[in-house]
Amino acid sequence: MHALFLAAMLSLATPGGDQAAAVPVPAAIEAAPPWAVMVMPPELRQRVHEEVLSRPVSQRERLNQLLHFMLDADALGIVYDERATHSVAQTYATRRANCLSFTLLFLAIARETGLDVHAQEIENTLSWRQEDNTIYRNNHVNARVSVNGLQFVVDILGSNLIAGSRPVLISDQRLLAHYYNNLAMDELARGSPAAGLRLMEDALAADASYAPLWSNAGVLHVHSDDLAAAGVAYQKALELDPREAGALINMVSLARRLGDTRREEEFRRRLVRVQQKDPLYQFMRGLDLERTGDYTRAIAHYRRAIRLYPGEHRFYSAQARAYLKAGDPKRAGNALKRAQALTDGATRAAYQAQLQALEQRASNN
Numbered sequence: 001m002h003a004l005f006l007a008a009m010l011s012l013a014t015p016g017g018d019q020a021a022a023v024p025v026p027a028a029i030e031a032a033p034p035w036a037v038m039v040m041p042p043e044l045r046q047r048v049h050e051e052v053l054s055r056p057v058s059q060r061e062r063l064n065q066l067l068h069f070m071l072d073a074d075a076l077g078i079v080y081d082e083r084a085t086h087s088v089a090q091t092y093a094t095r096r097a098n099c100l101s102f103t104l105l106f107l108a109i110a111r112e113t114g115l116d117v118h119a120q121e122i123e124n125t126l127s128w129r130q131e132d133n134t135i136y137r138n139n140h141v142n143a144r145v146s147v148n149g150l151q152f153v154v155d156i157l158g159s160n161l162i163a164g165s166r167p168v169l170i171s172d173q174r175l176l177a178h179y180y181n182n183l184a185m186d187e188l189a190r191g192s193p194a195a196g197l198r199l200m201e202d203a204l205a206a207d208a209s210y211a212p213l214w215s216n217a218g219v220l221h222v223h224s225d226d227l228a229a230a231g232v233a234y235q236k237a238l239e240l241d242p243r244e245a246g247a248l249i250n251m252v253s254l255a256r257r258l259g260d261t262r263r264e265e266e267f268r269r270r271l272v273r274v275q276q277k278d279p280l281y282q283f284m285r286g287l288d289l290e291r292t293g294d295y296t297r298a299i300a301h302y303r304r305a306i307r308l309y310p311g312e313h314r315f316y317s318a319q320a321r322a323y324l325k326a327g328d329p330k331r332a333g334n335a336l337k338r339a340q341a342l343t344d345g346a347t348r349a350a351y352q353a354q355l356q357a358l359e360q361r362a363s364n365n
Contacts, residue, residue: 177207211241279309
């Protein structure tokens, strides 16, 4: 969930779920106290009981019923908006949600209906953006529902996500930490690090054991011109997780800014060791090399990404593309077959079409 290349003074901030942004909501909802983030408004609770719980059904049917209630246009009609970090009440009011807001809403409603549901998190995703000298790298949350011994994942993004790690169950406290972290990062993007630090206090109060929060707190301190506090926060992140790439990147930048070449090199070496084992870093490095026409080195990085995380079909697809550009259609075809084997539905059909086009091209030569 971390970043790549350093600018003169580059910080890495890691929103939880998708990055937050200002979305108009009713003033009464906006002023709700922190503990109210996961509370359903009375009107929504009434609708759940009238429209979802009006008749007894099996848990499996209840899950399907709940998904229709949340997504159908004639019910709640929740629409995905990656910049909408909302409380449950705000999501109900606006009908817009990013992955975090959608998960908060789903958990609240599912628990009201008696389903066994928990949040889960994917820390390493290929999703980021850059503003000025700050890279925002996103992680992702969704919900896991247990029904009669079977596990179902409820995710507003579906399969439209490149993940570099498997999902893990997280607590409601971690969800709240992500929520306030998102709001803090939104304030940073608006140029208000002081307001961001106040929100980060709420995030750390919810879950001070989560290393990326401390790294983000350090970024906020840097933008508040408090380099000493930034160093303390980055160090706390690394005490919690010595492999926290965001904190390592930020430590490299901080040491350079302070003119401490010894510590800069120390943290750079640590960062390189972490990146060598990060499939998403290897994949993105391959993309960079492919763009410059260095297909041999790009293929090597794609191979390493695949070794580190062999279940991602888009790694094989990129490898196939690089092989084809390098003039090796046979290996390109093999890579496409591996990509196809990891998919189904429309994605699998798309890979089949690519394979047929490749075979047709070979027969014409």
